[in-house]
Structures are given as structure tokens and as C-alpha cells.
Amino acid sequence: MFAAVTQVRCVDAAREAARLAARGDRSVAVAAARRVAPAGAEISLRDEGDRVIALVMSDTPLLPVLELRAEAVAVKEPDPRA
Known part of the structure; x- marks a missing residue:
């Protein structure tokens, strides 16, 4: 059960990070993801063309050999200043 909650x-x-990063504010995206993610989770963002991909990885304390991960993709929003 604990692993399922950690995965969720x-x-x-990941969803929150991708959504906010697509709006152009990566630091806010990572900070928001850290508030939602399990303690100690690794959060990364990468760009692929017109998309932002967020990856969140976390170990489970009760099952140390199990690494949980989630990935979310969002299309970058146009820069309103452009």
C-alpha cells in the first residue's frame, strides 16, 4: 500500500512540474513538485522540441530495491513577450 501512495x-x-515548466518557469515547477513529491525524490526537467518532460523518481523505504518513477509531458506555451 505504501508503494502505491508513493507512486501516486x-x-x-511529475504532472505539476511539467505543467508549470511548460508555462516557462522551471524554478517554480521544481519547487511545486518538491511540495507534492515524496521526501527525497529526484525531480528533473528536460526539453524535447516543443515539449517539456518532467521525471520524478523515488525510493520506497519499506522496499529499498524498488525505485518508483513517473513521467509527465506538456507542450510549451507560447511566450507572451514574443
Whole structure:
């Protein structure tokens, strides 16, 4: 059960990070993801063309050999200043 809750938190954090990063504010995206993600989770963002991909990875304390991960993709929003 604990692993399932941790996985859901990884999914939620990845989704939030991708959505905010697509708006152009990566530091806010990572900070928001950290608030949602399990403690100690690794959060990364990368660009692929017109998309932003957020990856959240976390170990589970009760099952140390199990690494949970979630990935979310969002299309970058146009820069309103351009």
C-alpha cells in the first residue's frame, strides 16, 4: 500500500512540474513538485522540441530495491513577450 501512495505522489509531482515548466518557469515547477513529491525524490526537467518532460523518481523505504518513477509531458506555451 505504501508503494502505491508513493507512486501516486510521484505521478502528481511529475504532472505539476511539467505543467508549470511548460508555462516557462522551471524554478517554480521544481519547487511545486518538491511540495507534492515524496521526501527525497529526484525531480528533473528536460526539453524535447516543443515539449517539456518532467521525471520524478523515488525510493520506497519499506522496499529499498524498488525505485518508483513517473513521467509527465506538456507542450510549451507560447511566450507572451514574443
